[in-house]
Amino acid sequence: MRSGPRCTRLSRIFISSGRDDQRKAAEWIHKAYRFSQRSQARDPLLGFVVSLERMLRGPGDFLSAFEPLLDSEDPWVRAQARLLLGKMRIVLGQDGREADAYLESPLAEFRALGERYRISLALTELADRIATRGELAAACEHYEQAIALVTEFGAIDDVIRMRSRQAQLYWLLGDADASAASIAEAQRCAERVTWPDALAELALSKAELARWGGNAEEAYQQLGVGAARSARLPRTRSQRGSEAPCGGLRGGGRGGIRPADRACTCRPRRPSAAP
Numbered sequence: 001m002r003s004g005p006r007c008t009r010l011s012r013i014f015i016s017s018g019r020d021d022q023r024k025a026a027e028w029i030h031k032a033y034r035f036s037q038r039s040q041a042r043d044p045l046l047g048f049v050v051s052l053e054r055m056l057r058g059p060g061d062f063l064s065a066f067e068p069l070l071d072s073e074d075p076w077v078r079a080q081a082r083l084l085l086g087k088m089r090i091v092l093g094q095d096g097r098e099a100d101a102y103l104e105s106p107l108a109e110f111r112a113l114g115e116r117y118r119i120s121l122a123l124t125e126l127a128d129r130i131a132t133r134g135e136l137a138a139a140c141e142h143y144e145q146a147i148a149l150v151t152e153f154g155a156i157d158d159v160i161r162m163r164s165r166q167a168q169l170y171w172l173l174g175d176a177d178a179s180a181a182s183i184a185e186a187q188r189c190a191e192r193v194t195w196p197d198a199l200a201e202l203a204l205s206k207a208e209l210a211r212w213g214g215n216a217e218e219a220y221q222q223l224g225v226g227a228a229r230s231a232r233l234p235r236t237r238s239q240r241g242s243e244a245p246c247g248g249l250r251g252g253g254r255g256g257i258r259p260a261d262r263a264c265t266c267r268p269r270r271p272s273a274a275p
Contacts (some may be wrong), residue, residue, distance in 0.1 A: 026056050044074035051081075063088060064262035076118075079109035082120055090129065103129060116153060120146040123228060126171075136173040140166055157198040162184050169210055183209065200229035 033053035036046045047069050054065040066088075069081035086102030107122035127142035143166040151160040152211035161184035170179035183206060190202050223251035 017120065029053055029056055030110060044072050044077045047072060047077060048080075063092070063094075065072055075109050075114065078243075079106035079113070079115075080118065082106040082109075083118070083125070087125060100129060116149045117155070120149040123149075124165070127163075131172075134197075136169050140169050140173065140178070143169065156189050156193055157195050160189050160193070160198040161191070161201050164202050168205060168208060171212060179209065196229045196232040200226045203229060 029049070029052045032049045036049045039046065051065045054098060059224055063085060066081045066085050069077055070085075072078050072081070082098040083106040086099055086106070089099040089102060090126070103122060103126045107119065107126060110118040110122055123142045123146040129144070131139035131144070143162050147159055147162045150162070153258065163182045167179045167182035168177075171183055183202075186202050186205070193199070203222045206227060207219045207222035210216075210222060236250050
């Protein structure tokens with residue numbers, strides 16, 4: 001195996017590591033970095049390995065670690081670096097309008113590239129961002145666009161997550177019918193899969209909706225379902241093809257579609273008008 005592809009595979013552990021796997025993740029990132037330094041390949045994706053290793057050496061340099069990638073000649077690398085920086089800025093509390101730009105810019109670049117899966121990621125990140133400002137109708141529409149994209153290539157687990165979140169946003173918007181329709185569609189999709197993380201997220205979303213609606217009994221029941229499904233999560237999500245910043249994408253662009261997902265029959269639904 002060439003060193004370049006090996007680096008991208010090894011570095012996935014940074015994103016797909018399971019519970020209590022921090023030290024193992026660090027070990028694999030360092031190994032990926034050493035491979036990248038010996039590699040004769042000039043794949044721009046290897047820049048992410050360097051950034052990850054730099055983050056480990058200087059834990060306070062989360063943002064600056066990815067800044068060199070912003071000037072990459074590869075538009076996919078530039079867009080992905082901006083998306084990661086936007087997410088990290090929000091997590092670190094640097095969530096001013098500049099953080100919005102770090103999400104809007106990669107969305108435009110991924111659209112130009114036709115990279116459907118990353119378009120959907122940028123849309124959902126931006127949706128959650130604008131929802132915090134009360135722009136709930138726009139956030140719901142962003143989720144609708146993202147759902148349409150992931151439905152095209154059969155990522156049914158992502159459909160479940162997105163519909164679950166969209167149901168909450170519709171409820172906050174005051175559109176109970178649209179909320180119920182979204183959670184019902186998530187449930188229909190969930191009947192076709194066995195991935196515990198997606199099913200756990202659906203249950204927790206149902207619990208939240210029940211709590212908001214004053215149904216404590218249903219909320220506790222769904223919390224129990226979510227806890228039980230979370231307990232069945234594998235130690236590492238990489239066992240089912242979890243994605244990382246530098247390759248193995250499901251929705252086009254630089255990666256393929258998981259064959260088992262092609263059977264997804266969930267279809268995007270036009271959102272109902274808010275009251």
